[in-house]
Amino acid sequence: MLLYACTIFLSAFLLFQIQPMIAKVILPWFGGSAAVWTTCMLFFQVVLLAGYLYAHLLIRRVETRRQWMLHALLLAAAVAMLPVHPDESWKPVGDENPTLRILGLLASTIGLPYFMLSTTGPLVQAWYARSHPGSVPYRLFALSNLASMLALLSYPVLIEPRLAIGMQTGTWSAVFGTFAALCAVTGYRSLRATAAARESEAEQVVRPTGAPKLLWVLLAACPSMLLLSVTQYLTQDIAPMPFLWIAPLSLYLLTFILCFDAAGWYRRNWFLAALGPAVAMMLYLIWAKADYTAPMVWEIVLLCAGFFVCGMVCHGELARLKPHPSHLTGYYLMISIGGAVGGVAVGIGAPYLLNANYELPISLALCALLAGLMVLRAGGLSRRWAAPAATAAVALAVFAGVVMRDSVRNSLHLARNFYGSLRVREVGVPGEWEAARALRHGLIEHGAQYTHPQRRRMLTNYYCGNCGIGMAMASMAAERPRKVGVIGLGVGTMAAYGRPGDEFRFYEINPLILDVAQEYFTFLKDSGSKVQVEIGDGRLLLEREEPQRFDALAVDAFSGDSVPVHLLTKEAMQLYFRHLKPEGVLGLHITNRYLNLIPVVERAAWAMDKDILVVKTEDDEEGVCYHNTWALLSRKGGFAAWKAGKTAQRPAAAPWFRLWTDDYSNLYSALM
Incomplete structure (x- = not known):
């Protein structure tokens, strides 16, 4: 019993450790969307089905000794695929279907190892029932779920905060090798069961x-x-x-x-x-x-x-x-x-x-x-x-x-795709002074615009003139054109800062956002500047582009309060500065109800030897501008130091806060 229990426990533990691990690796490649996890769950469930079907057919159709030989051969093939780490060639490069891309990536990276883990529960329980006639193996199913839950809870608490991604996948691969050997031994031990015992038992059972x-x-x-x-x-x-x-x-x-x-x-x-x-x-x-x-x-x-x-x-x-x-x-x-x-x-x-x-x-x-x-x-x-x-x-x-x-009443437009559901709602009576339109993703407002002709160019929400990015825009010389990059389109509010001769270049991962911004809002159309919108993940697009020499680069690509971590790592910020002029300003919108992201950007600024200024703005009385927090980064002695009255200092390195990199990040460390 102990051998079977250990095999099932280890397989279930590995099964649920790889799920958050592989999702964390590929999350940045697909814009940090919550749908990445849903798609991963779909893959896990479908492969689990394939594993259970394999176990069922193996037990029903294949002779006992050949069962073990075939399974041992597949285990060896799975070990040969190790270590499990996705190839960067799977990164999206255009307008591919992200769901199909993720499914293909997972199949090529962890497909066979995950499949073999999926077969273990029903197969080893069947081997146990065959080796121990009259026993009830269903408690082993409860044991496998206990192992799954322990794996699930241990990853964010013990594994993720302590091990970098490379170490995580390497350790998992080594333990998988141990599991493969244990499973092969378990299968060999089960060969002692006699066909007669199975047949006599099956005759007494109703199908x-x-x-x-x-x-x-x-x-x-x-x-x-x-x-x-x-x-x-x-x-x-x-x-x-x-x-x-x-x-x-x-x-x-x-x-x-x-x-x-x-x-x-x-x-x-x-x-x-x-x-x-x-x-x-x-x-x-x-x-x-x-x-x-x-x-x-x-x-x-x-x-x-x-x-x-x-x-x-x-x-x-x-x-x-x-x-x-x-x-x-x-x-x-x-x-x-x-x-x-x-x-x-x-x-x-x-x-x-x-x-x-x-x-x-x-x-x-x-x-x-x-x-x-x-x-x-x-x-x-x-x-x-x-x-x-x-x-x-x-x-x-x-x-x-x-x-x-009732959940969608007062909706002017509803749309949905891989990146989430969008809702445009009408506020007030059209044509009146207070009439407005707002774009929502879940319960988070991603932009609003007054529809009255005299107010529709007014800056709203998180982009008002007194906010961090507004201060950065106001600091630029009025006599020369400005080139501004923006990661995250929203309803296009940033384009309202545009003047004749300026160039605004937006990067937006969700094509539905662009459709909504063009059809239901007029910020892009009304802007006095030249406006370009590139569809795709902002970081991936910047990686492929030549230096853009932006005067300012605003990063505001959060979905609700969900944080696309890959936009806040040291490597990401180094990329941003590659696209800025020497005197350029990087603006990071870090407003969040649940996470304190200030130490994240301060630690990155310290690591890159940059000045940083954190600007917090409260709600205004009219309800036009919302509470927001922007972090402004610039070269030493640049904008951040000047705006702070030349008193901005290099942030002290917090010894308790570990630098976020592409190989390490820990959202628990940022919990308020």
Whole structure:
């Protein structure tokens, strides 16, 4: 038992260590978008499905000794692919489909090692059941989920803060070699099982029919959809912290652990009774958010608690339907199919079929209807509750529809793609003095413009004249043309600084942003300067361009409060200064509700021997300009020192704060 347990534990641990690790490596290549993680999750679920299918076919169709030989050969091939580190040739170079690019990158980099890890759970459990007739191997499934959760929690707390990326991938590759050897030994030990024991046991077992298999798929698909949609909602609409995906994924794994460890954890009547209020509470939080925002911590706690109840119901019912161990590979195959269906629905289907974030209400409605179906199928005392349960399920589904309708009211335009969902809303009565349009990504406003002809060139939000970048623009000589670079287009507000003869060059990764800025806002059209917009990741585009000799370069490419770390590393800032004139100014917009990014840029300025001036601006009384923080960097004795009254000093190197580089960054160190 110990050998099988160690093999499964190590495989599951490696499986969930590589997920955040590889996502962290490729995140900068695709603009730091939250969709990178969703696409990675889709890849992981599809490869998991392939691994479970392989295990099922291997056990059912291949003779015992050949099973071991084939698996050992594939393990050796996976070891030959090490170490796992993506080739830079996979970096996007144009307008390629980022989803397909990421999937291809992952397949070529970690495809076979991840596939072999995915096969281990069902395959080793089948080997154990064959070697120990009469045993129940399902607790090994709970053990694998425990290992997965430990890996998930240990990465941001222990691994990421202490090891650079190269060391992380190297260590993971070395441990994978140990796993491959252990798995081969486990398979060899299982060869002692006799075919007679397997046949005599199989004769006494009823083969699962189509209806239970369909329920296995549905009960696995629903929590998978909820996992991704809750994660997306948390990281885009509440607290866009890049590491917040850990909470729902940990709860998802915890429900698997509890439901498959022992039957007593899932009290069916209790959790079914709690499901209705949990779903209603989550729908209400979404519905009420347009008019009232609950305290962030409470909203996160309530959503996670509701998700936990939904996960316990789905996985609890799934555990109640588990078949005899002789059919466990088919059972796990159906579970993986459900997980992949949920991942494809949210990761691919939703961005291309829906124009707003409707996944969470849809997933909650499906969960309520599925729970109602399980009550209808139940016998005994639960049957008394069939009609009320069915009525409640339908009512919750209708409520979900109302939530979806109301969540986008007052919208002038809705659009969505890989980089997120955009909403243009009309504020006030068109034609009146206060009328305006605003662009939102989740709950974060990315720019606004007054529509009255006399006010539409007015600077708004984070770009007003008294803010950091406004000070930098005002410092430039009025008698000569200026060349300004801007990473992050928004609605084009920076173009309002343009004068005849000036040149403004924008870098924007999301083509939908450009469409919205041109169709619903007029900053680009009204600017007196020459305006160019390049589509692509700003850093990657600058890496390929000749020095632009900007007078100023403004970096404001954050999605909500989510931080594209690759734009704040020492190497990134060295690149920015390569494109600036000797007297040029670098402006970094570092406003954030959850992270203190000032030490990040101060540490980089110290490492590069640059002056830095941090400018904080508060909300104005008219509501035109918002609270914002800009960090302005210049050469020694340049703009930053002059603006500070020649008192700006080289920032003291904080010994407790480690310099962010392309090989190391740690968002936990920047938490407020």
